[in-house]
């Protein structure tokens with residue numbers, strides 16, 4: 001029986017582990033991590049499905065995005081939608097400058113159309129162009145526990161453990177899959193991996209039924225019980241304590257760009273670090289930055305294929 005370790009229990013680790021169980025039903029799969037669900041970046045993310053990755057081969061990106069789209073749309077339309085936290089949503093992808101073509105993060109959404117003059121006039125003077133988009137929103141706080149339950153139902157093992165070096169796992173596993181997110185900085189010595197701090201304000205505004213995703217760091221993503229308003233993109237900043245001045249800036253920006261949010265009850269703030277960007281055979285699945293929730297399922301399925309190929313290629317190191 002193949003023995004697989006997945007390091008990391010964010011959306012990447014859980015997706016990869018569940019996909020490996022599907023591809024290799026006889027494998028023993030263990031997730032090991034020092035933080036779970038509510039303590040991960042994946043838990044608090046906005047969760048808009050707009051799959052994109054800078055400097056990635058187009059065919060590989062297409063594979064991840066199409067696989068993820070199939071997975072998330074299936075969940076959004078299924079009887080499991082409420083428990084999985086995956087919902088169909090529509091809204092506006094807005095631009096501060098005129099567009100010659102849509103941003104590539106819209107290439108794999110369910111549908112998009114150029115906004116008409118009346119729609120865009122609502123958002124002036126802040127935005128002058130944009131697309132109306134249908135896609136899904138993934139609520140990490142529900143989706144992560146759902147993936148965890150699926151993993152355990154299939155016999156998956158979970159260990160609370162901080163890994164200091166992949167050498168600790170040598171000889172014990174046939175393949176190790178690295179989904180440690182920003183933790184990969186120290187585990188792999190990857191100096192290109194940097195945190196991109198993002199802060200969100202959660203509000204109660206059930207009357208706003210559409211999302212906004214704009215190119216000046218403003219977004220409003222409604223989910224089942226509240227909505228996330230963002231945000232910030234602060235490269236190389238490591239603290240996750242919410243910053244009161246960031247919160248006020250986020251709120252002021254939101255009230256100007258989306259006046260209907262003004263009566264919303266402010267609930268809580270949250271900050272997380274996007275992961276901006278071996279000896280046992282290691283499959284790395286980290287560094288998905290701004291788009292990690294969107295790419296999680298597609299890359300998880302790709303990981304499962306790579307694990308299968310490695311197992312077929314020969315014995316463990």
Ligand SMILES: Cc1cc2nc3c(=O)[nH]c(=O)nc-3n(C[C@H](O)[C@H](O)[C@H](O)COP(=O)(O)OP(=O)(O)OC[C@H]3O[C@@H](n4cnc5c(N)ncnc54)[C@H](O)[C@@H]3O)c2cc1C
Pocket residue numbers: 007008009010011012013032033034035036040041042043044045046047048049050161162163164179180181182183184187197198199200230231271272273274275285286287288289290291292293294295
């Ligand atoms: C404010 C904000 C909004 C966002 N909005 C969106 C969005 O709308 N759409 C989208 O697609 N993406 C969004 N993202 C990005 C997305 O959240 C991340 O790309 C994604 O969650 C990364 O997942 P991950 O599993 O790689 O990392 P994490 O969720 O950080 O999980 C890492 C895991 O690795 C474990 N780990 C790390 N080091 C070690 C170690 N040494 N030993 C053991 N375990 C270890 C941790 O304990 C944890 O379990 C947003 C991010 C932020 C901050």
